[in-house]
Amino acid sequence: xxxxxxxxxxxxxxxxxALAAGMLxxxxxxxxxxxxxxxxxxxxxVPAWAPPKPAEFWIGEPxxxxxxxxxxxxxxxxxxFLILSSNPVTGGG
Numbered sequence: 890x891x892x893x894x895x896x897x898x899x900x901x902x903x904x905x906x907a908l909a910a911g912m913l914x915x916x917x918x919x920x921x922x923x924x925x926x927x928x929x930x931x932x933x934x935v936p937a938w939a940p941p942k943p944a945e946f947w948i949g950e951p952x953x954x955x956x957x958x959x960x961x962x963x964x965x966x967x968x969x970f971l972i973l974s975s976n977p978v979t980g981g982g
Contacts, residue, residue, distance in 0.1 A: 936960065943973050 932953025935942075943962055944952050950964040952973060962974040975981060 938977065940974055940977050947971075947973060 931951065933956055935954045939954060939960060940962070942952055942954075946952065947964045948966060948971075950966055952962055952964055955961055955963060955970060957970075958972075959976040959978040961972045961976065963970050963972045965971075
């Protein structure tokens with residue numbers, strides 16, 4: 890094999906290796922985890938017109954009042970709010 894062919898082959902091999910390493914590193918490097926969401930509050934003050942509280946605890950979490958969606962009883966579980974009562978203003982969901 891001539892000297893120029895060896896240099897060409899080495900250059901090609903180095904380019905392929907660099908591209909492969911870049912693709913591997915690019916797919917792995919920026920994988921940072923999101924921080925956990927902040928702990929939800931223990932609910933809001935309950936208005937006088939609120940329906941009766943359905944339970945003190947549900948799935949091991951305290952039942953709390955939220956004024957969202959017209960007001961509801963529910964629990965915070967895994968970063969989401971699970972609704973346990975209907976909307977007392979409209980009587981619906």
